Amino acid sequence: GAVVSQHPSWVICKSGTSVKIECRSLDFQATTMFWYRQFPKQSLMLMATSNEGSKATYEQGVEKDKFLINHASLTLSTLTVTSAHPEDSSFYICSARKTREPYEQYFGPGTRLTVT
């Protein structure tokens, strides 16, 4: 199998605080993980590509100082939303890519963030 876990599954925080979301590949190693955001009834939006042992690559328009990504091991990547604001409320989904062809991505269950 290919299982990816995400923690927490949902979180409510106050405006101005920071929230950390963990993404783990449980039964395979993933040199590359991806972080997506999805607003209601909209498609997935890639935020950043996380490579183990190196800096993340952010998509255009995504603030790297606000969305801190750390990929410290082959099975763990973290996304920290710093100084969260209500407009950051969204469904955050991570995926981990297998290191062998066909390099399919397996998704975590997602984290629903609500900033009050």
Add this chain to the structure above:
Amino acid sequence: GQNIDQPTEMTATEGAIVQINCTYQTSGFNGLFWYQQHAGEAPTFLSYNVLDGLEEKGRFSSFLSRSKGYSYLLLKELQMKDSASYLCAVMDSNYQLIWGAGTKLIIKP
């Protein structure tokens, strides 16, 4: 630029067959993926095509024509639980996934 097109929404009847089309224009091609996403949940992997032709997996089949930049996902014997969004994604020359906006499939009894 890179582009993936798929219909926004489709409706079908329980027990019937539905075909969801996807056309793409990308810089390079390393395979096409179909994912299923139920409302409020993360996507789950359905199929992968890298060579032309039909791949069958139970009630679901996926077809690819690289020369036409075209794929379809075929769902047979539709069940109510098949109501979901179906996402087409192409892996480009950099092994990055380019995502379509998804097709919302509504199944009616």
